[in-house]
Amino acid sequence: MRIVITGANGQLGHELQAVLSEDHLTLLDLPVFDVTKSGTERQIIDARPDLVIHAAAYTNVDGAEGESERAVAVNVEGTARVARAAARVGARLFYLSTDYVFGGSKRTPYLESDEPHALNVYGRSKLEGEKQAQQLCPNTLVIRTAWLYGAHGKNFVKTMMNLAVSQPELRVVDDQRGSPTHAGHLARAIKAMLGTELKGFVHATGSGDCTWHEFASAIVSLLGSPARVVPVTTAAMARPASRPAYSVLANTILAGQGIRLPHWKDALAQFLKQVKVEVEAK
Ligand SMILES: NC(=O)c1ccc[n+]([C@@H]2O[C@H](COP(=O)([O-])OP(=O)(O)OC[C@H]3O[C@@H](n4cnc5c(N)ncnc54)[C@H](OP(=O)(O)O)[C@@H]3O)[C@@H](O)[C@H]2O)c1
Secondary structure, three states: OEEEEEOOOOHHHHHHHHHOOOOEEEEEOOOOOOOOOOOHHHHHHHOOOOEEEEOOOOOOOOHHHHOHHHHHHHHHHHHHHHHHHHHHOOOEEEEEEEHHHOOOOOOOOEOOOOOOOOOOHHHHHHHHHHHHHHHHOOOEEEEEEOOEEOOOOOOHHHHHHHHHHHOOEEEEEOOOEEOOEEHHHHHHHHHHHOOOOOOEEEEOOOEOOEEHHHHHHHHHHHHOOOOEEEEEOHHHHOOOOOOOOEOOEOOHHHHHOOOOOOEHHHHHHHHHHHHHHHHHHO
16 A cells, blocks of 8 residues: 655654554654645655555644644644545555544543643644644545654653652652553554544544643552652643543444453563663664
8 A cells, every 4th residue: 555654753653553564654753744734745645645644744732832824834734635645546545643633521432533622732722733634635534532642752751761760759740540551552453443444533542541740650660669759730740731621532433343452551561671672682
């Protein structure tokens, strides 16, 4: 299959490259490919893809509050360009979206049919990106994921790993609940989605859920670090962007296709073991 991956150098992009290595891949990312520039469409059209996986995005949740024009240019207008190009060549489009399209007032996992209500600039820009993708490309699947981490790029797990060896105490919020998702497992799930006719929306996250504090505690414990993980409230952390208190996503549609991502605890243990092996091999 001919596949274009946008954001190919990002966390998910790297993992997609690995799992789809047997397909004909066109890898697009900054600086050669910039979704805020006209000409983007031509780069996609020239690749003649059967599928476009649009993972490129402005992903700095707090940064977006002060850079809303940039977030909109990338996540909304950029997505429109990608969707137009995919439609033009008759390709299927997978648009990566986020649990932050939801407001967090539920206490049971969000279904694909639940009404979104984004609380911050990033979430609103991704939600508008979903609409652009669906309006401009008839064969679009919006894949909402959450709390991504992996070997490439910056993420919560790597931050906690660094802090656990340098600080005696880590302060982590315990009033936001979601589902950590290993980027490699998401990439494998996306590969499995190629064999389905899924259209519309699908939620794809690691199984189970936790607070950031529980997630950090598991990281510290698996590392065998003596650092204390202290629970704090969101209000005490005073971050620029509001975040949903609850953004667990039900993966029911995906499960109906026989596709399941591992439990976040198993995925984390596997990831940290792999990192340890790589560090020891150096
Ligand atoms: N990370 C999460 O926790 C999370 C959670 C839910 C959903 N998602 C969604 O999942 C997708 C993949 O996330 P990720 O963590 O892999 O993101 P990532 O690591 O930030 O990768 C995104 C890639 O897009 C590139 N990019 C940024 N602006 C661009 C532009 N104007 N034109 C072309 N490329 C551009 C980035 O380049 P630079 O690095 O040079 O900016 C980066 O290589 C995104 O759509 C994101 O919204 C992520």
